[in-house]
Amino acid sequence: MNKETQSIVVALLGGLLISITLSHRFTSYVRPGFAPLLLIGGGILVLVGVLSLVLAIRADAKKDRARAGQKAGTATAVATTVADGSERPDHIDHDYPAVHGHPHDHDHDKSKAPWLLLIPVLVLLLVAPPALGADAVARNANSQALAGVDVVARDNSTSKDGAGGGGGYKFNDGSGSAADSTGSRRTMHFPALPAGDNPSVGMKDLILRALYDADNSVEGVPVTVTGFIAPPGDGYTDGYTVARIVISCCAADANPMQLHIAGDPPFPADTWVDSVVTVVPNTATMDNGYVPTVTVTSMTPVPQPDDPYEH
């Protein structure tokens, strides 16, 4: 790939990064905190691409003129030209490559690697992959026990009812279970639910409360969660799932969080819904990957949230 094409591809990639950031499509791929990084990185790429393109075109024009001049009869002299000497004629001899013997010398960069850069550019430009959905849930479902508990424990450390300064039980002991070795349920403390009827809670928060809350704050209490319809998880043969995917950096580290619901799904897979649900106690077990069952009071389709993932 020659310099001109490289410059164009790099500027294109930079422009795309800026465009997906400004249009908020980037939240399908990375967490929202990446916005400034993408804008700065994209801006630098656009700048580098445009400046390199200008320089490459100028250098080319210069070469062509010199070659033309050579044909015109001054071939014995090693020549560059002042055809575009209107810009900084004092620098021209140093800054611009003089003509060299390669008729192809703007093609001399033989590396094929830059061509690969076109793949993400084209995928972004032409198909714009959507946020991970039901397929990824089925594919990446894992035990929900303890996943992300460390983060909750940290969030909890500011609350008053945390047990000890760390705000909770030290969970990651390698057993991967919501029960400890004696079979009793592990618990930790959570902040009080928001006030009002059917308070909104995050999917991860709800599941962790269902599994670990010593105060049983969601037991028998209807809450509102946002998620999308997905097939039932492991250990369930019927029903369906309302799921939300948790990412910590980008979609490559996706970790699905699911609630099981009995019955036929009222909407097709990947439909985003606001659901008012009540957790059925003691339904999350090792066999079903600690996916709790919930009963649904109401379910309304909603547009995909601005940030399709939780963090």
Next chain:
Amino acid sequence: MTSRDTTGTPVDVDPPAPDDSLGVDPPAPHDSLGGEAPAAKRGYRPGSLELFGAVLLLAIVLRGPLASWLNQPVMQSWSTVFVAICVQATPFLVLGVVVSGAIAAFVPARVFARIMPSSAALAVPVATVCGAALPGCECGSVPISNRLIERGVRPSASLAFMLSAPAINPIVLIATAVAFTSEPMMVWARLAAGLLTAVIVGWTWERIGRPEWMKPRVPVAADGQSGWRVFLSTVLGDFTQAAGFLVIGAAAAATFKTIVPAHIMEGIGSSLFLSIALMAGLAFILALCSEADAFVAASFSTIPVVGKLVFLTVGPAVDVKLAAMQAGVFGRKFAVRFAPLTFGVAVVVGTVVGLLFWGW
């Protein structure tokens, strides 16, 4: 590019500059125009700009079939993860090539000669500790390391820097502390394992490394070129080269992420050695950014903490994306030797440090 301006007035000036100011590869040596084949005899060969246009045109024409192919659920998950890795890594790669370009353009080789100890035994640890100063993830440190070698820094020290920067820089350590709130020792264990891995690989490379394994490095700075032109051409060349291989790595990681079922983790936690092997393998194929891998490691609920440390030690040092980028930047002969060496050292160091910190 191919226009012939026959009215241009040729003026005799200085001899040609020694290098193409925008070139990454140096043109073949030449002294004058005497040997140049007349343009007319060349015949038509499509240049890369034409090829680029053709690819774009083809993509636009085939957009419908392409989109419906990528619309299958599997391909959708794959392409989302693929794009996510590319999008996530690009800003850090940009940071890396900007630093690399600045080194090429504005830092003369003698600066490094002065600040780096001359003995390898000292240079490697010094470079390793310097890695703490680069707040990026692993993609950015590959072009920087290449540039340091070009500036005359010992390869072993530059490579130690490349390994340590993504593992022990402050941002990564803070992210680790946040992810492992309930395991505060993890930050220190990670720091120790990252430093040790970089130093041991650096020293080993000093003994066994051969210069001919690396592909010839391109001299960028020709005398008399203004700094910002060198900067620009280095940034462009380094970025397109490294990013091209990043794309290969991202595609491989997305493929693994899509086809390897997540439940292989379950039931393995009971065996320490099995979990270490599994975590080392996962770190290699998942190719996570070192600023995010701590959160992922923390969420592997069934894995013993030593396994998690191995994951955090192997991940920033070597993974499928890094191996691809190293093959692109340093050459394939280098990558097939360096990647297994790093992998082995990182697994052993991660395990030993983990056992020292947490016992059996």
